[in-house]
Amino acid sequence: MFHAPPRVLLGPGPSDVPARVLLAMAQPTIGHLDPAFLQLMDGVRDKLRTVFATNNAMTFACSGTGSAGMEAMLANLIEPGDKILIGVNGVFGGRMVDCASRCGAVVEKIERPWGQVFTQEEIIEAVDRTRPALVALVNAETSTGAHQPFSKELGEAIHSRGALLLMDCVTSLGGAPVKVDEWGVDAAFSGTQKCLSCPPGLSPMTFGPRAMERLDARKTKVQSWYLDVAMLKSYWGQERVYHHTAPINMLYALDEALNIALEEGLEARFARHRAMHELLREGLSQLGIGYVSQEGFSLPMLNAISIPEGADDLAVRKRLLTEYSIEIGAGLGAFKGKAWRIGLMGNSATKRNVALVLAALGEILGR
Ligand code: PLP
Numbered sequence: 120m121f122h123a124p125p126r127v128l129l130g131p132g133p134s135d136v137p138a139r140v141l142l143a144m145a146q147p148t149i150g151h152l153d154p155a156f157l158q159l160m161d162g163v164r165d166k167l168r169t170v171f172a173t174n175n176a177m178t179f180a181c182s183g184t185g186s187a188g189m190e191a192m193l194a195n196l197i198e199p200g201d202k203i204l205i206g207v208n209g210v211f212g213g214r215m216v217d218c219a220s221r222c223g224a225v226v227e228k229i230e231r232p233w234g235q236v237f238t239q240e241e242i243i244e245a246v247d248r249t250r251p252a253l254v255a256l257v258n259a260e261t262s263t264g265a266h267q268p269f270s271k272e273l274g275e276a277i278h279s280r281g282a283l284l285l286m287d288c289v290t291s292l293g294g295a296p297v298k299v300d301e302w303g304v305d306a307a308f309s310g311t312q313k314c315l316s317c318p319p320g321l322s323p324m325t326f327g328p329r330a331m332e333r334l335d336a337r338k339t340k341v342q343s344w345y346l347d348v349a350m351l352k353s354y355w356g357q358e359r360v361y362h363h364t365a366p367i368n369m370l371y372a373l374d375e376a377l378n379i380a381l382e383e384g385l386e387a388r389f390a391r392h393r394a395m396h397e398l399l400r401e402g403l404s405q406l407g408i409g410y411v412s413q414e415g416f417s418l419p420m421l422n423a424i425s426i427p428e429g430a431d432d433l434a435v436r437k438r439l440l441t442e443y444s445i446e447i448g449a450g451l452g453a454f455k456g457k458a459w460r461i462g463l464m465g466n467s468a469t470k471r472n473v474a475l476v477l478a479a480l481g482e483i484l485g486r
Contacts, residue, residue, distance in 0.1 A: 126440075127467070129476055130448035131261045131421060132290070133312035133319055134464035136372075140317055143375035144368045151365040159374055160355065160365075166377035170292060170315075170385065171307060171325045173299035178325040179355040180373055181308070181346065182366055185289040188308030188322025190218055191346035192285055196253055196306060196330060198339050199223030204251035204282070206230075206237050210262035210451050211287055215255050222342065227251060233453040234263045234423065235413045243276045253283045258297065259290035261313075262451040264412035264423025264460065266295070274303020283329055289313060292323065293380050294392045294420040294464055305330040311369075314392070314420055316465030317376035320369045380465075392419040395468040399461065402477040406486045411458045420468065422461040423454065427484060432456050435483055443479040 128135045149156050160179075168178050181191050193215065197203060203224045205215050208231040220226050227249040231237055237256070246254060254277050258267050269286065277284045283305040288297045294314030299307050305327045312319035326334070326348065334348060341347040345363065353360035380388060396419035400410070403424060411423045426432050432449065436459070439445040448460030461476060480486075 125444055127443070127445045127472060127475060129461050129463065129467055129472060130446045131460050131462050132310070132464060134314070134316045134462060134467040136316055136318055137376075137379060137466050139379060140372050140375045144318070144372040146368070146371055148367050151367055152359060152361065156365075156367060156370075157359060159370060163370060163374050163377065164355065166374070166381060167323050167325070169381060170377065171297060171299045171323070172301065173325050173327070175299065175325045175327050177331055177348070177352060177355075179351065180311075180321040180323050180370065181351070182363065183322055184312075184319045185308065185310030185322050186214070187346065188289070188310065188324050189215060189287065190343065191322070191324065191348065192306050192308050193219045193222050193224070193255075194343045194346055195334055195341050195348045196283065196285065197222040197224045198337055200225065201253065202227060202249060202251040203253045203255060204229065204245055204249050206242065206256040206267070208235055208237070208263065208265060209233055209257065209260035211257045211260055211289070213452075215257070215287065219255070234265055234411045236265050236267045236416045239268075239270065239273050239276070242273065246277060246280050246282060250280070251282050253285055255285040255287070257287040259288065259295070259418050259421065261290045261421050261460070263454065264410065264418050264421050266291075266412075266416045266418045268416075269298075269302040269304065271301055271303060278303060278329070283333060290418065290421055290464070293385075293388065294468070295389055295418070299325055299327070311373055311376065313462075314465045315373070315376045315380060316467070317372045318369070320366060321373055323373075392463065392468050395463045395470070395473055396420070396422065398470065398473045399463060399477070402473065406477070406481055406484065411454060420462060420464045422463065423450075423458050424461065426450075426457060426459055430484055432459070435480075438483050439479055443475070445476055445479055447476070
């Protein structure tokens with residue numbers, strides 16, 4: 120059997136998985152149409168509605184990681200030739216561009232330098248200029264640590280121009296407020312391995328009434344059979360029609376991860392993420408290390424920080440891993456070799472971990 124080394128996961132995900140979640144996963148696999156399993160699915164769906172702050176009927180956990188969720192959203196909501204406006208200020212906005220163009224969309228981009236966010240005016244001006252059918256934005260850009268604001272006003276402005284609003288909340292769900300209904304988000308997808316502290320493998324997602332209408336009005340078949348939401352709806356809905364074999368034990372895990380999140384309480388969980396972020400920021404500033412994300416718009420759960428002058432990116436990360444068993448993330452894309460990413464997500468967002476990573480970094484950097 121493979122023996123996983125003990126690690127402190129302080130990278131961009133996965134985060135540390137609580138024992139309760141691992142134990143839930145270790146239970147016997149049962150059939151994907153077993154009444155007991157169907158009951159678990161109903162529970163997962165209700166709990167996901169709570170964490171997404173939505174009443175959307177079509178709320179479920181898509182098989183596959185966050186990227187499968189992204190692909191499912193785009194493949195279902197785009198028909199070839201549709202125009203989509205995507206905010207690109209990091210890797211994941213870029214990934215949506217790639218994914219949407221493979222779905223046959225005419226892609227329009229608004230761009231900001233890495234680490235910065237879009238203003239509401241900028242987004243609305245771009246919608247007026249490009250008249251898209253869909254606007255897609257990343258709430259928590261994991262590659263840059265930037266926290267893109269969403270609001271009721273933004274959602275209304277997008278709807279009044281005839282477009283739908285899609286949100287990537289892979290990194291924010293369960294760690295910062297994600298208010299699907301209040302913000303007028305028509306479709307949102309996430310991942311399990313970040314602030315929900317469940318292993319990777321499922322993508323929680325939700326489709327609102329406008330998005331479902333768009334699906335019903337499609338003239339062409341969704342090009343992905345596996346991710347066709349109309350078919351998945353028949354399995355997750357009351358009909359329980361077999362589509363594909365659900366990843367049974369992964370759903371046990373997600374159910375327990377959601378139990379843990381809701382027992383803590385979402386507001387308390389958000390406050391914990393914010394407090395750990397402040398503690399880390401304070402300690403880093405004492406080490407002379409600052410953030411690469413726009414001031415006032417840093418994500419609480421993902422700290423993208425400048426690599427100090429003279430520090431060897433790879434060597435420092437290697438020492439953190441081999442000497443302290445701590446994983447942190449490297450910079451991606453424009454931030455490669457320039458930034459480190461310290462994740463304080465879900466179960467990993469603790470005082471102990473903040474103290475540990477600060478002490479280890481201080482020691483390695485000789486500060
Ligand atoms: N979107 C964002 C913002 C992410 O951070 C990630 C993963 O880090 C993804 C999408 C893709 O998710 P996954 O790696 O689980 O496929």
